[in-house]
Amino acid sequence: MQRITLEPNICHGKPCRRGLRYLVEWILELLSSGMNSKEIIDDYDDLEHEDILAALLFAARLTQVKSIYLVL
Secondary structure, X not given: XXXXXXXXXXXXXXXXXXXXXXXXXXXXXHHHOOOOHHHHHHHOXXXXXXXXXXXXXXXXXXXXXXXXXXXX
């Protein structure tokens, strides 16, 4: 989790790869589009396998919340 940062002045406060401004949501979208981690790393050589795993771990931890409230 040390690879993911949440800072108000970086990427509008969205979780991103520390120091690289790759949003966690963007990494997850690449994975959900069918790309595997090797393909992502091949296309974006400043990312590492551990960055992909950190994005997945961050998303997994978000699902552990007790309640989600939709704001309409």
